[in-house]
Amino acid sequence: MKKKLRVTTKYIIISLISLVVLMPFIVMITNSFMQTQEIIANYSTQSGEYQKLSLIPTQVTLNQYYNVFFRQSDYIRQFWNSVILTFPSVIIQIIISFMAAYALAKIKFPGRNIIFIIILIIMLLPIQVTLVPNFMVLNLLNLTNKQIGIILINIFSPLAICLLRQYLMYIPDETIEAAKIDGAGQLHIIFRIILPQAKGGIAAVAILSFIDSWNMVEQPLILLNDTMKQPLSVLMTSYNYSNIGVAFAAGVVFMIPALIIFLLGQEYIVEGIKLYRSK
């Protein structure tokens, strides 16, 4: 009896903590179904009045979403900018990094270690440092204020290759040796033997890389002066000030791609985080 009580308390405590962690998410979702007028009434803070955080809309409506999609011509463009800056670079990055990671993990060749150490060092440097060389080159190539500049920088950023190499190291060499004895070529080994075994790692790294790009703030802020080209990850907060009536729905819509990926791939995210081990 006493034990049961203890277990129950445990569940209650952990559930309360979870609720607190989820709170920002819950508030965003429930408020996005309120009337634009209700939001304005709750959050416009004139002369010493407090904001009213209400969790349940007096009337559930898609009014805000309608406004976001059909009344905010900027929003669609900004969302599209995020898509353009994220999806192509994640896909190309994974392909290029996978090939290189395979060579670094599974083929012995002169210069392998020094190449990896250079990549690793640059990977450990924060964005405050790496943006300087990025900016210098883009400036030289006349690619500042162009979206392609950011895409290129994201494609060659070193995190994906380090994590993929780590994952490929766990695949036993024997499987490759066996295939070689059977006379399989390098391409056959990559596509038929390594790729199927590395699916989990590729998914994990692709998800982490997506999260990074979808959330980026520093790069567009410095490398794109033109607000017409900037993604929602930078511009979203302008709605909070100028158009609070649609800001909740605007925020939720921007979350959706990330949420879908989270729901489908949370196992991979955990695997991806574990890849940081023994680095």
Place this chain on the structure above:
Amino acid sequence: MKNKRRTHIKAYLLILPFMAGFTLFYFAPYVLSLGLSFTQGVGNRAFVGLNNYILLFQSEAFILASKNTLIFTFTAIPLMLIISLLLALYLNEKLRKIELYRSIFIMPLVLPTASIILFWQIMFEDNGITNFILNTIGLNEVQFLNSNYAMLVVVLIYIWKYMGYSIVLFMSGLNSINREYYENAEIDGATKIMSFRKITLPLLKPATFLVIILSFINSLRIFREVYLLSGSYPHESIYMLQHFMNNNFKKLNYARLTSASTLLSIIIIGIIVFLYMRQRKADVN
């Protein structure tokens, strides 16, 4: 022999696309920026030794940004370690539905900061929810985003956001500890606290090391939250290194940019190597 050479060529071909871009956009300009940090002038660059670094340390903005970044790092990381270790220990105690709870703690990692920042604004603005609560229970209101309390808000957001990383790493560290150690300790009459100190903590060292490094790297990303919360000109207590860099990008001040980035790389690599050495030493013992 010939075969070996062919393998090498294949390896180089595989690595070529990545290395070409990586060298062009990261490595070569990085090395160049190291060199530029010792020069001044446009076009006709003159070698000035450590002059840029001396000027950097005379810049009030740089000192302020470094100070704030240090304060943030040294507050946020210990808090992160304690909170995420406690949660990982809690989750590890054979609760059912562990995965569900773990997912909840990972979720903030995925949610775009840009979307969630609205919630933090509602909570911490002058007329926000927190002040409403403070007022209701009879305490004084606080200008959270425009006073030294801003740092507290930023630390809170950081822990909320990146806790998932540390919990996953701690949980996988805890899982790898052999249960028999605890059973034997219990037979020997050790209390729970004793086995935590003598078994869990020492065996959790590699995980802790990793959490510290990752939290450190993530802590340098906090600019995002600060920028979205209070723009390019935040309260001076949360003026971070990236704010300093942004200003100099706008002015195209290469002397500042390259010397600051070189200095920062030396410090960061130094810290990571130091932590790594300590970890290696602990492993050997």
